[in-house]
Amino acid sequence: MSAAVTTMTYAQAACLALQEAMRADPNVIAIGEDLGRGGIFGQYRGLPQEFGPGRIIDTPISESTIMGAAVGMALAGLRPVVEMRVVDFALCAIDELVNQAAKNRFMFGGQGRVPLVARMPIGLWSASAAQHSQSLEAWFAHIPGLVVATPSTPADNYGLLKASLASGDPVVYMEHKELWGIEGEVEPGATVPLGKARVAHVGRDLTIVSWSRSMHDCMAAIPLLEKERYSIELVDLRTIWPWDREGVLESCAKTGQLMVVHEAVQAGGFGAEIAASVAEELGIRVKRLGAPRIPAGYSQPLEDESRIGAAKIVAAAKSFLG
């Protein structure tokens, strides 16, 4: 019984997903700084009015306790959505997420569950410099017990957030700060399973795997590469853990070559995991393109060094394909 397909922004799609979940289950609540005004990116707009301060909860600037309290709330039967504002601030809540939320179920032998969704927006955004610009998805992919989701479109932000809220596992949910305003079609009621990639463009010479904002750079690069007669298959990974191994391998088996593109620092990035896995399985050529291992700079020419962008993707693909 899905409602009509509607055009909305990435932020509105998340709002809709949370609104539906909160209407369906009184145990779903949201906690974080500035939520009472709809969140600093408007990703909770309208929800404080509908659900009140008991379910959209404004908190002190206490990231450790926002995350830690969410663990306690989850153990006591709630399904908290945790807002960290930006992933850089979530680093103040690492113990609560990594040592507590992620390990609780295992460590206590399955006595409890921690169904929380920790939203921690990632990425370069509005000249925000070194402490408001990071993409740290690989850190969390490394931690057993955590799901990591990185939606790139309004439809996926709607569908993946709903799937995350329903999963019962602790989820690190990473929206990209430069995507809040992008518009796209969303079909209310549609589901996007966690762990399932999406083929965004069909091709035969090279598989590009990407996610989050870099997907848009890749989409911009494809026509430029096609002009030069390269046929590209673009896969949006969507979920970093569990990542869609089968889907990626299937595409790579077809094209015979893989390039992974992400905004995060290339060294130790999740692209390395994908490239290594594909090389082990298929023995094909692999290539990575991520940011250099430098903090994001403030000034435009400095920040640009950390940005990937279509031109760098085209250049890397051409040099890789020869």
Add this chain to the structure above:
Amino acid sequence: MARIRAFENAAEVASQGGVQAWGLSASSTPALVRGPLHLSTGQEAVATGVCANLFREDLLTSTHRGHGHTLAKGADLNRMMCELFGRSTGYNRGKGGSMHIADFSVGMLGANGVVAAGIPIAVGAAHALKLQKKPHIVACFFGDGAVNRGPFLEGLNWAGVYRLPVLFICEDNRISATTPTGPMTAGDGASARAKSMGLRCEQVDGNDVIAVEGVAGELADWVRHGNGPAFLHAVTYRFKGHVSVDPGAYRDAKEVEQALANDPLRLARTALLEAGEPAASIDAIEAAARIEVEVALAIAKSSPWPDPSTAYEDVMDTGKGQWR
């Protein structure tokens, strides 16, 4: 108290040779209780006195030194010992051991390997109880070392802001691992910090079980009646080292001697005798505790090890099976 003391004594013996630290090497025969074992010997009156005021549905968060809290909240001693022995019959099916001892079925939400980490969890559980309009409270135990960690400030503030039903218990054994806490703490310490955030705060001799029971009872009632959080500062002493294989030789001998004279079990015995309780009945309680622990040891020793395949259970549901 007698059961906690008997449990700790037995676990201590079973742990010898379990950890390489303090210049000791691991024994050639593996210890029955492996890994760091943090004993609460000497601190029994705090757990007992506080938990005497809790209902089964009340919740509790604990520290790395959590056996006493777990037993006092009503957990099964046999299953606790099985967990320390790493057996599949333990509370956590051998996945947590001493440092993560827990019995969610009696509201004991877990010991914790990270100092002060239970505070935000307790506060969140209390927040949930308040939102759910339940009549229960959360007892949040932590040590004196925890007052120097950020979550202590954040958690107390949070509990005060939302007027949550939490009873904070600072179980002050005066030492942070191997370092005396006093010189490491600016200002007037735990109670002063709690008071500065508007919490009702009481201090008590943590070795006097009757006193702890009384003050904790008043505070628990106050919390239960919706007055917001309260803070109990219970001063006690850790008889043993930081972990069971640590001889604690860094402590002043006189201080230890004085503390041993203040043994909470001895104080309780004296009080009972003065109240007319026959010595024989106190002896019988202690003997029964020792027998209960002997049985637990026998059960734990003969219990099965976890099947290695269970290492892959209860990790997560999403992507289950994708281990690499």
